[in-house]
Amino acid sequence: MKEKTVVVTGAGRGIGKATADLFASRGYTIARLDSEPGESILTCDVADEHAINRVFSQLGRIDILVNNAGIAVRKNSFDITAEEWDRVLDVNLRGLFLCSRAAARSMKQHGGGAIVNLASIMGFSGGLYPNPAYQASKGAVVNLTRALALEFAPHSIRVNAVAPTFVRTDLTAPVFSNPEALKKVMEHTPLGRLPEAEDIAQAICFLAGPEARCITGVTLPVDSGYLAR
Secondary structure (H helix, E strand, O other), X not given: OOOOEEEEEOOOOHHHHHHXXXXXXXXXXXXXXXXXXXXXXXXXXXXXXXXXXXHHHHHOOOOEEEEOOOOOOOOOOOOXXXXXXXXXXXXXXXXXXXXXXXXXXHHHHOOOEEEEEEOOHHXXXXXXXXXXXXXXXXXXXXHHHHHHHHHHHHXXXXXXXXXXXXOOOHHHHHHHOOHHHHHHHHHOOOOOOOOOHHHHHHHHHHXXXXXXXXXXXXXXXXXXXXXXX
């Protein structure tokens, strides 16, 4: 797979790093994008169209894109500012679209490819805590996944998404560090265990790989039964 190039956004830590590491262990060439500098990281703000176009044009052929970059501002509707709302939507939705379009332009020229988006159980659920900007952005990701799957299908580009439940990352630190909040999460987790970042990475690799060659427009929950309730 060394001739196959995988681009992972938000690859500096958490699910993005786990996903990039898993693809690398399987022999893929990895381009790791993140807003924060780091070893082997291409620094880039996914919401910046000019930066995205510049980075993607430098990468050349792209076979797989994992849209993992995301942020959250955990404030209720009364407290979140318009600027905070806009930033969440800019990164989680605008950035995902800009990266998908840039990657698809390359994939069209090279016989197709696969895009996997990071949605969330919050894209299907009102959630356990007030988090309207994040929930709105992830609901949009679910439907944008369907829309791009239909638009890109004639070019042999598959578009799917993974919808994790709470995973221990920097993004969810406020939940995992609060015993009462974590207890509430576990009450909505029928399997009694939460996935690790590596579990989400496995689902992403499946949807991006040849085993899923006839799967497109799907959002796969990896949620330990959360959405079954």
